[in-house]
Amino acid sequence: MSRFWRPGSEKPTAAIVEDEEGGVLFLPTSTSSSSSSGFGYASLERQRQLLPVYKYRKAILYLVERHATTIVVGETGSGKSTQIPQYLKEAGWAEGGRLIGCTQPRRLAVQSVASRVAEEVGVRLGEEVGYTIRFEDQTNPGMTMIKFLTDGVLIREMMEDPLLTKYSVIMVDEAHERSISTDMLLGLLKKIQRRRPDLRLIISSATIEARSMSTFFNIRRKNSMLESADRLPNPEPAILSVEGKGYTVEIHYVEEPVSDxxxxxxxxxxxxxxxxxxxxxxxxxxxxxxxxxxxxxxxxxxxxxxxxxxxxxxxxxxxxxxxxxxxxxxxxxxxxxxxxxxxxxxxxxxxxxxxxxxxxxxxxxxxxxxxxxxxxxMQPEGIPEMQRSNLVSCIIQLKALGIDNILGFDWPASPSPEAMIRALEVLYSLGILDEDAKLTVPLGFQVAEIPLDPMISKMILSANNFGCSDEILTIAAFLSVQSVWVSMRGVKKEFDEAKLRFAAAEGDHVTFLNIYKGFHQSGKSSQWCYKNFLNHQALKKVIDIREQLVRIIKRFGIPLTSCDRDMEAVRKAIIAGAFANACHLEEYSQNGMYKTIRTSQEVYIHPSSVLFRL
DNA sequence: CGTGACTCT
Incomplete structure (x- = not known):
């Protein structure tokens, strides 16, 4: 390998252009814009050098050294996600037991990027290069230098270590997707930066939303800090544009709209x-x-x-x-x-x-x-998810991190006051927040620690009063997966019959308990699932989530108790969490119409429910 | 008679 540029050494000779916002923009210095298609059987090292991002290696390391925040814009395929963490490691950012963190919005991306990088570095996954997603920690403390993780996991890590002191650099990948957890993470990282000027951020995005990102991260440092300012990175973000894809893409379009x-x-x-x-x-x-x-x-x-x-x-x-x-x-x-x-x-x-x-x-x-x-x-990006979502989970997480002034929080995209107030109302009515919108003790803090919708968490914590935590944990786990039924096209009759075998008169929640029992008795058999039109993958996830919940409530000192056949207890616990969704049957309606108690919204029992048309 | 956006902790 050729020489690496190390932080603190002489700056590289690349074209640097001051942009209007005071950031530094690097333009590609290479004149050849040809992109190779396919890497053939070139060695891994050779493949790395063929990626478009390779030309910007020195520039990226220079900017990260000098700027608190670096925004890297580049198309998919430029190699940002796999290469930048390796460059940082090679430049010494993981020395002294520090971590280079790289977040992704999805679990699948975390796993595949991590295993690719481990392969390129030539190490076993989970050692120098590792990853953490829910239910799976493939890292080795003291050994791992590059850690890939979902942004949700990093937010959870803040509850243990609010300043993320283990990390020297955090790269937030796919920031253009503007998912709730990415936006929340960006807001929190900006806050951390004020307390940790040594922390470097890299915001990686596929689109030129770089300018608004740059404005967001532009923090003016107070005068008191000027003395040591020469040792600290420039608070104004740098923007770097990575040109090229690394492979050619031919695009073909249909000539006419298609019906199917x-x-x-x-x-x-x-x-x-x-x-x-x-x-x-x-x-x-x-x-x-x-x-x-x-x-x-x-x-x-x-x-x-x-x-x-x-x-x-x-x-x-x-x-x-x-x-x-x-x-x-x-x-x-x-x-x-x-x-x-x-x-x-x-x-x-x-x-x-x-x-x-x-x-x-x-x-x-x-x-x-x-x-x-x-x-x-076709709009490349729409309204950020943050502005079209239920904020209940989001607000409780911020509260747990000690951010009390939710309305004043510095969001990359601020949600509407109506949405925030609605979420605060729900949390207050559940007893999770008090009159001053502070987390209640212990309920609010415990709910914040459970990785579920707060309504479901409340259900779990109430179950202790009714002696049915065993059953409610099962129900909570079922409510946290998409659907345990497999989609059926053409075999409707058999499907309905299979469902009837588990159906409980009390409704879907008790039906879940029957399915769980059956799955356990079958020895978690996939054959059994297939016969009963159940999704084996989903049921295994139910088991995983339930195990995680058991560990959490044990930590709270809540015992695992079963109410046996007392479904009254189960129903009471469910209502303790879900009362905000209560409805009553409209007596004279012919079609089974219900109205919500809170807003008189018309609602109907879903056809997938065991209570449909009963 | 008749349906289920997608992630994440």
Whole structure:
């Protein structure tokens, strides 16, 4: 390896341009804009050097040394996520037992980036290079130098260590996604920076939202600090733009809008398989049900077409599944994504969230009018999630970190006062906050420590009064996974029968207890799940969450007690947490209409409930 | 008779 630039040594000779906001902007010095496609069988080291980010190695290290915050803008594929942490380690940022942290919004990304980096560094995952996600800590204290983690885990770590003293640098990746936890993390890191001027932040983003990020992180230091200012990093953020992708991307558009986007995506996959050279194909769809449906459709096609379709291996990939291997060549992007939209007054999620009526689809050979549509009409980013979400969990976490003035918190995107007040109301009515909006003792602090929706946490803590913590922990774990039922297309009758085997007259919560019992008796068998139309993966997650909850309540000194068949106790505990959602049946309604007590909102029992039409 | 946005702790 050639020489590394170390912090404190002479600055690199790259083109530096002062930008209007006082940050430093590096422009690419290389004139060759050619991008190589594919890395062939080059060595790992050679592959690293071919990544676009490699040209900016010195610049990045220089900026991180000199600036408290560095904003790195670069397209997917530039190598930011895998390379920058390694550059930092090579430059000495992990020396003296310090950690280089790199956050990702999703668990899958944490695992795959971490294992790639471990491979490049040439170490076993979990040693010098590790990762932490919920239920899985692959780090070795005293040994780990680069640690990948979800931003949610880093926020949790702040409860133990509010200034994150173990970290010398924290890189927040995918900041352009503006997820609740990323935005919250950015706000908290800004606060930490005031107390820890030595901490370096790297904000990594795929889009030029860099300017607003830069304004957000621009902290004016007080005069009292001027004396030591020459030893401290510049508080004004630096912006660095990484040009290039590292591989070529050809984009093809459909010529006309398609009526069935799923069928169109499936057809495109078949065309690529038939006509293009071999390679893995990644298809982006909006959710688990569409993914499962597409897998089924493709497998049926393989059955029909036979022969040279038999080597087509169809694999689903979503959060609920274990990680699949990488190595993608073709991408089919349906252009649709699902978003939540929260109304603080009605507390409802609209069934059809805002979105484009027409989808784009890669795969055909010619450019078309739809390309223009794609470029003009499809917004790259929407309203940050923070501004369209229920803030109950978010507020309680900030409170637990000692941030009392929620309305005055410095958010990257401030939520509406209505949404904040609604969340404060709910927390107050649950007894989690007092009249001064402070966490109550012990309830509020305990709720903050439980990694669940505060309503469910309240349910758990109330269960102690009714002697049913055993049952309520099971119910809480079920309420924390998507759905334990597998999606059924075409086998409705058998599905309904399977469900009836577990159905309880008391409702869905008690039904969960029956499923849990059955799953345990089966020895957690996946065969048993398959027979009963249950999602094995989801039930294993229920077990994991339940185990985590058992550990937490034991720490609080709450015993695990069962009420046996006393479902009255279970119902009382549920109501203690969920009373804000109480409704009453409209007596004269023909169609089983209920109205919420709080706002007289019309509601109906969901068709997936065991109480539907009873 | 008739449905379920996606993450994260």
């Amino acid at each position: 986007y799923l069928q169109a995506a499936v057809n495109t996959v078949l065309i690529i398989h038939e006509k293009e050279p071999p390679g893995d194909i990644l298809v982006f769809l909006t959710g688990q049900d569409d993914i499962d449906a597409a897998v089924k459709m493709l497998n049926e096609e393989i059955q029909h077409r036979g022969r040279h379709y038999l080597d087509l291996l169809i694999l689903p990939l979503y959060s609920g599944l274990p990680r699949g291997d990488q190595g993608v060549v073709y991408v089919v992007d349906s252009g649709f994504s699902k978003q939540k939209c929260y109304n603080p007054l009605s507390h409802q999620y609209p069934r059809h969230p805002q979105g484009k009526e027409q989808a784009e689809l890669g795969g055909c050979d010619r450019e078309s009018a739809l390309e223009e549509f794609y470029l003009k009409e």
